[in-house]
Amino acid sequence: MLKDTHTAEIEAIRSRYADQRSAVLPLLYIAQDTYGYLSRDVIREVADILSMPYTDVFEVVSFYTLFYERPVGKWVIQVCDDVPCCYLGAEEVIAVIKQQLDISEEQITQDGMFTLQRVKCLAACDRAPVVQANLEYIYNVTPERVDTMLRELRARVESGEALSISGHAAEDYEFTANGTMRLIERRLGDIPGSATSGVQRREAHKINTQVQQSVAPEPAQAVAEQRIAAESPVAPSPDRSSAGAHPDLDNEDGSATPAHAAQQDAPRAEGESA
Ligand code: FES
Incomplete structure (x- = not known):
């Protein structure tokens, strides 16, 4: 039973809320991780811990797609x-x-x-x-x-x-x-001097573009590019790696450069407005 195997964790979660019904989501996550999915018995177990009606917990489970009511793979x-x-x-x-x-x-x-x-x-x-x-x-x-x-x-x-x-x-x-x-290493924002600073991204993108320009695009991606080009006023970047890599994302050093960041970093023509 969860209240025996996760006693401290459950109590810590319950103590965060004035109304223990508010703990239903984190408790369901614990239950799902423990049992693999949320069967009727497991839902009832969570309801008992929180002194909630079974149907209230069931409604939460059936509303969110990330709660699984049937067995799933690992x-x-x-x-x-x-x-x-x-x-x-x-x-x-x-x-x-x-x-x-x-x-x-x-x-x-x-x-x-x-x-x-x-x-x-x-x-x-x-x-x-x-x-x-x-x-x-x-x-x-x-x-x-x-x-x-x-x-x-x-x-x-x-x-x-x-x-x-x-x-x-x-x-x-x-x-x-x-x-x-x-x-991907997580960072809080684009800190100057970090591996993902705008200058470094731009330089990495430039090198990556030069390397990849001689590589032919994959057929499926070429079709996607043509679709995008036909439907967008802004032409997509022509480069694609042979491994199907996104040109703005897979740099030579393996670092990532979001497409929107690369576009923002691109030099503007004289007289071009921001
Ligand atoms: S359409 Fe797939 S992530 Fe937005």
Whole structure:
């Protein structure tokens, strides 16, 4: 029972709120991480801890899509299939994941490792297509990168890493220019002199652009570029890496440069207004 295995944690959460009903979300996260999903019995257990009616807790669980009422895999892979991600290949990514895992949406792989879901905008459109795995963001996923992504996720389970299906330890990952996955270091803002200062990003982007100009774009990305060019008054940058990398994101040194930042940093022509 949660009240026996997580006594201190539950009491600490309850003590934060004047009304203990307010603790329902964090307690449900603990329950989901402990049991893997929120069955009727688990929902009832949380309701008992908080002295709430079962139906009140059930309504919360059924409202939020990140609470799972049925068993899911150790990794819940959610692929954004909203418009910007689809423009850049989300449907192709989903097709490759389904093929590699031999499952459809909402199914679990035979080894219990993965569940695949479609979701709407994950609010990271500038790094589309975006995949969320147990709330960890993985940016710029292409069909060619799916295999690496799945192998990395599987390896983390096999290494004995304690996963949080509710995303307690969620981080962000990107692909480097050589196709490996890398944890993105979190920073509070663009601090001058840091590895992500505007000047350094601009310099890294410039080098990256020179290196990548001689590389032909992938067919799928070339099509996406043509679509964007046809529908946007601003022409997209022409460079793409052969590994399907986003030109503004995968720099030669493997660092990330958001597209919007690169555009802001670009020198303006004389007389051009800001
Ligand atoms: S459309 Fe996919 S993150 Fe916004």
